[in-house]
Amino acid sequence: MRRTIIIYGIAMAALLGLLKLVEYKYFVRDIPLEFYIGVVAVIFTCLGIWAGLRLTRPRVIEVEVSGPFERDDQAVKKLGISKREFEVLELIAAGLSNQNIADRLFVSTSTVKTHVSNVLAKLDASRRTEAIARAKQLRIIP
């Protein structure tokens, strides 16, 4: 989150600087102001869309039909797995890498690694694939 804001700020600053430069170097005054504004509008619209998507929490997905899968929340609680850790566990099971997870949850890979380590410890696993297998077995993921 912080990172995105920073990146956004930098991009904004860079763009303004660039515009300033262009203005002085190439007599931008000759370009109609509307065009100028239009370019900025388009660029920032794109940035806005990007930022908006980035900032939005991953919509969970969920589906369920048929399968009589029912999460054993009891087990989750008993193992002491926190909410965030559980999210990470789900993404692991979805086949994402730490980097992928970090991007999706909008945190650093360090954080993801910490969560992963905690999950592994709590599930008594030493590999993520093992964690998936155990979690499935314990009925805490489909």
Add this chain to the structure above:
Amino acid sequence: MRRTIIIYGIAMAALLGLLKLVEYKYFVRDIPLEFYIGVVAVIFTCLGIWAGLRLTRPRVIEVEVSGPFERDDQAVKKLGISKREFEVLELIAAGLSNQNIADRLFVSTSTVKTHVSNVLAKLDASRRTEAIARAKQLRIIP
């Protein structure tokens, strides 16, 4: 979606019109260009965020039935996964490391790695966790 685009277009046009108006009426040239640009950037960033969220909302996915599991041998054959490779895939899904698999199948880790690589390629995955997810989705493992 269509409506969103229309609204967006109208908003953009209205804003540009407004700016033009302001420009002529109140000598906007006196206002520093940077400030001008900044305002536009902020406004369009917000619009971008709003539009982005609006445009990408509904993303519902599938499916799945989970009754008694039934392997889709068709899929396995279609993917060209050999017998041995399939064995390895099952052990991967069971959470074993390459070393574990090698021990269990009485072959070297080199062999296991080769099989794993082939499986990954055939499932179009780049991590074993991804392979597990895809295999599950394709109903070739439970």
Add this chain to the structure above:
DNA sequence: AGCGAAATCATCCTTTCGGCTGATGCGCGT
């Protein structure tokens, strides 16, 4: 207001994985 649990991030180090290349042996079918 303050305590404790979560969540976040970082660094260092080791192990495991994955990609690539290349090689050998075996059975099967034309």
Add this chain to the structure above:
DNA sequence: ACGCGCATCAGCCGAAAGGATGATTTCGCT
């Protein structure tokens, strides 16, 4: 006999994952 698919093994390299530890921030609850 020859080609072909499959299974087997090896070595190298870089990337990803895992373990250990410490620090800071945020947040819920009392």
